[in-house]
Amino acid sequence: MTTPNLTVEELKKKACETIDKRKKEIIGLAEQVLANPESGFHEIKTSQLVAQKFQELGIHHTSGLAITGLKGRIPGGAGPGPTVAVIGELDSLVVNEHPHADPETGAAHACGHHCQIGMMLGATIGLLTPEVIAQLSGEIVPFAVPAEEFIEVEQRLAMRDEGKLEFLGGKQELIKLGEFDDVDIAMMCHTASDMGGRKFAMGGTSNGHVVKYVRYTGVGAHAGSLPHRGVNALNAASFGIQAINALRETHRAEDTVRIHGIMTKGGDAVSAVPSDVRLEWRVRSSTPKVVVENSLAVDRCFKAGALAVGASVNITTIPGYLPMHQDVKLQEIFRRTAVDLVGDSATLVMPARRNRGGSTDMGDLSQLIPACHPYTAGATGPGHSRDYIINDYESAVILPAKIMAMVVIDLLADGAKRAKEIKASYRPAMTKQAYLKFQRERAEVTEFNGAA
Numbered sequence: 429m430t431t432p433n434l435t436v437e438e439l440k441k442k443a444c445e446t447i448d449k450r451k452k453e454i455i456g457l458a459e460q461v462l463a464n465p466e467s468g469f470h471e472i473k474t475s476q477l478v479a480q481k482f483q484e485l486g487i488h489h490t491s492g493l494a495i496t497g498l499k500g501r502i503p504g505g506a507g508p509g510p511t512v513a514v515i516g517e518l519d520s521l522v523v524n525e526h527p528h529a530d531p532e533t534g535a536a537h538a539c540g541h542h543c544q545i546g547m548m549l550g551a552t553i554g555l556l557t558p559e560v561i562a563q564l565s566g567e568i569v570p571f572a573v574p575a576e577e578f579i580e581v582e583q584r585l586a587m588r589d590e591g592k593l594e595f596l597g598g599k600q601e602l603i604k605l606g607e608f609d610d611v612d613i614a615m616m617c618h619t620a621s622d623m624g625g626r627k628f629a630m631g632g633t634s635n636g637h638v639v640k641y642v643r644y645t646g647v648g649a650h651a652g653s654l655p656h657r658g659v660n661a662l663n664a665a666s667f668g669i670q671a672i673n674a675l676r677e678t679h680r681a682e683d684t685v686r687i688h689g690i691m692t693k694g695g696d697a698v699s700a701v702p703s704d705v706r707l708e709w710r711v712r713s714s715t716p717k718v719v720v721e722n723s724l725a726v727d728r729c730f731k732a733g734a735l736a737v738g739a740s741v742n743i744t745t746i747p748g749y750l751p752m753h754q755d756v757k758l759q760e761i762f763r764r765t766a767v768d769l770v771g772d773s774a775t776l777v778m779p780a781r782r783n784r785g786g787s788t789d790m791g792d793l794s795q796l797i798p799a800c801h802p803y804t805a806g807a808t809g810p811g812h813s814r815d816y817i818i819n820d821y822e823s824a825v826i827l828p829a830k831i832m833a834m835v836v837i838d839l840l841a842d843g844a845k846r847a848k849e850i851k852a853s854y855r856p857a858m859t860k861q862a863y864l865k866f867q868r869e870r871a872e873v874t875e876f877n878g879a880a
Contacts, residue, residue, distance in 0.1 A: 436841045443554035443833040450553055454829060455461060457481065458546025462528055462818075465520035465535035465542075468575025471496045481549055482507065485556060485608060487570065492691065494601040495592060500570040500595065502561065504554070509566025509844030510851050512836055513608070515550030515616035515790070517541040517576040519598070525814040533667070536818045538833055540619030540807055546573060547804075550829030555836055565580045565844040568836060569611055574598040576789055578748060578775035581641050581708045582692065585744065595867065596639070596746055599789035603796065603866060612851045613758065615835065616790060617828040619818060621807040623776070628766040628824060628831065630802035631778035633683055636719045637748035638870055639785045642668075642730055646739040648696075648703035658701030661739050662694055663708045664878070665705045668733025668741075674724055684783040685722060686712040692836045714783055716750060727874055734878030741878070747870035752791040753857060755779065755798035757850045758835075762802055767832045770827070777847045786811075790792050795857040798850050801873045804828040 434442065447454065457477070464473045474495045480488045482500050489811055496518060519541060523529060526536035552570040555561060558560050575598035578697045584596040595601045602608060624630060644665050649658030670686055679685040689709030695702025715717045733876040734741040759777075766775040790801045806824025809815030839847035858866065
């Protein structure tokens with residue numbers, strides 16, 4: 429006897445019922461990742477957890493992509509069609525004072541990526557409901573990706589020198605490796621703490637950025653008896669930073685410029701004139717063009733610091749991320765789904781130009797294929813701080829798992845009609861080849877001798 433086909437709404441209900449039945453397990457997975465934070469390209473335990481879950485669910489998958497990434501494949505039972513990726517990010521930040529920080533490494537999920545792994549697996553569990561997967565066309569790709577947080581630059585440059593990777597961001601490297609070549613549509617969801625009374629938000633964009641690894645070299649000397657024999661690299665760095673601060677009045681509000689960084693080494697001993705000073709810096713702006721302009725201006729500032737005291741400076745510019753482009757048709761499916769689940773008043777659609785100021789490598793992917801990167805409630809405290817805590821796992825994990833599962837059903841049910849429409853109407857901002865060329869052109873090393 430043939431089982432009658434279910435309507436799209438009935439399929440969504442089945443998927444959500446499965447997620448609800450396994451709610452404790454799904455939230456438990458997110459909490460397990462929270463308890464074992466790992467920074468980018470070091471997500472060994474987190475990758476193992478995802479691999480174990482894929483295996484339990486019977487998902488064919490490939491591991492070790494861009495060092496720690498995992499890519500699953502779930503064929504729909506209704507025949508061929510587009511491929512839809514549901515993405516979760518594996519990595520944590522480093523925030524030593526966070527209550528869930530690793531006491532040895534300082535790694536901490538102060539951005540909610542542990543919830544992304546939970547919601548990605550939760551959506552997958554819902555979609556694997558037998559009656560659901562049987563009626564979907566195409567393929568679902570649950571994808572756990574590494575290293576979205578662009579941190580620990582010196583370590584990653586060493587990995588690049590060893591030939592382990594070319595790009596220092598996870599999705600960047602996966603794009604280069606061709607792991608998104610067979611993906612037609614991609615989605616993920618991020619937790620947020622600034623939602624007000626809303627449960628779910630979509631729209632807006634993000635900043636593009638480049639990364640600077642800067643090393644000032646001076647001449648060491650006794651800081652008490654022979655300071656005139658030294659060249660103070662710390663003073664050079666300080667002048668460079670002050671020069672960057674002087675640029676702020678030239679920034680236009682619409683460019684959402686953010687230039688900021690940290691000093692990772694300020695010298696070796698307080699009794700010696702600092703001869704080796706290192707910085708990690710970010711140059712963020714709303715468009716790639718303005719990123720490039722500000723990158724050149726920041727290089728001038730770093731050179732000015734070296735010139736002021738006669739030090740040398742090495743500036744390694746590293747290709748960062750591109751602005752996020754939300755696919756309008758995909759976003760509308762998200763909006764309708766969220767409204768159906770939580771109501772219109774709890775759903776926010778931000779204007780396309782609304783820039784939150786941060787950067788994400790989902791922006792890179794969105795230049796190549798239709799993508800959506802909405803936000804879900806459930807967090808409190810400023811992101812990337814010790815106070816960023818998930819206090820509502822229902823909102824932070826279960827709700828987005830349901831919404832993403834329902835969006836996938838909308839895309840791949842009825843012969844994947846909607847996914848085919850989105851794929852056919854999409855016009856990429858870049859080809860993969862153009863993207864790689866653009867990013868590789870950003871990579872350069874500048875040497876300047878201020879004493880010459």
